[in-house]
Amino acid sequence: MVAGSFASSFHGRPRTTHDADVVIDPTPEALERLLEALVEAGFYVPASSARDALRRRRQFNVIETASAFKLDLIIRKDRPFSREEFERRAREDRAAVPAVMATAEDTILSKLEWAKMGGGSERQLDDVRGVIEVKGADLDRAYIEGWAVELGVLELWREVSR
Numbered sequence: 001m002v003a004g005s006f007a008s009s010f011h012g013r014p015r016t017t018h019d020a021d022v023v024i025d026p027t028p029e030a031l032e033r034l035l036e037a038l039v040e041a042g043f044y045v046p047a048s049s050a051r052d053a054l055r056r057r058r059q060f061n062v063i064e065t066a067s068a069f070k071l072d073l074i075i076r077k078d079r080p081f082s083r084e085e086f087e088r089r090a091r092e093d094r095a096a097v098p099a100v101m102a103t104a105e106d107t108i109l110s111k112l113e114w115a116k117m118g119g120g121s122e123r124q125l126d127d128v129r130g131v132i133e134v135k136g137a138d139l140d141r142a143y144i145e146g147w148a149v150e151l152g153v154l155e156l157w158r159e160v161s162r
Contacts, residue, residue, distance in 0.1 A: 001089040003074070003102045005127065008111060010092065011104040012130030019061075019070040023102070025086060026075075028054060038062050043071075081109070081147055104135045105144050112153035112160075128160050 002010075004021030026034060031054050038045045043062045050073070053060040059074040076086050085106040092101045102110065108128050115124035132139065141161075148154040 002099045007102045007107040008127035012134045021072045023074045023076050104131050105140050109147050112156045116153050
C-alpha cells in the first residue's frame with residue numbers, strides 16, 4: 001500500500017519527496033520472494049535488515065541502483081488502526097502508474113501521527129491541509145475523528161480542519 005507523501009500528493013497537493021513509503025504485510029516466505037524480485041529488478045536489498053524488520057514489525061529500505069531512488073518498506077504495525085488502514089487500501093487506476101493506495105482519510109490520520117511524533121511538523125500538517133483542500137466534502141470526517149481520538153491526534157485534526 002502506497003502511503004506517506006506519495007499518498008498525500010495523490011489525494012491532495014503534490015510535493016516533491018526523495019523516497020516512497022510502501023506498507024507491506026508479508027509472511028516470511030512472501031518476504032523472501034519480494035526480496036528476490038527486488039534484486040532481480042535492480043534494487044540494492046539488505047536482506048538481513050528486511051528479515052529483522054519483519055520480526056520487529058519495523059521498516060527497511062531498498063534502493064534502486066540506477067537512479068538511487070529509495071523505497072521505505074514498512075511492515076504493517078500490529079494494532080487496530082494499522083489493520084483497518086491496510087484493509088481499506090484501494091487500487092487507484094487514475095495514478096500515472098496504477099497502485100494500491102492508502103485512502104485519503106487514512107493518509108490524513110497517518111500524517112497527523114507523524115506530525116505529533118515530530119512535535120507538530122509543519123510539512124506533515126501541510127500535507128494534511130492539502131488533502132483536505134482537494135478532497136473537502138468527500139472526506140469521511142466521522143471516520144477521521146473516531147480514529148483521531150484513538151490515535152491521540154484529535155487536537156491536531158481540529159487545528160488543521162477548521
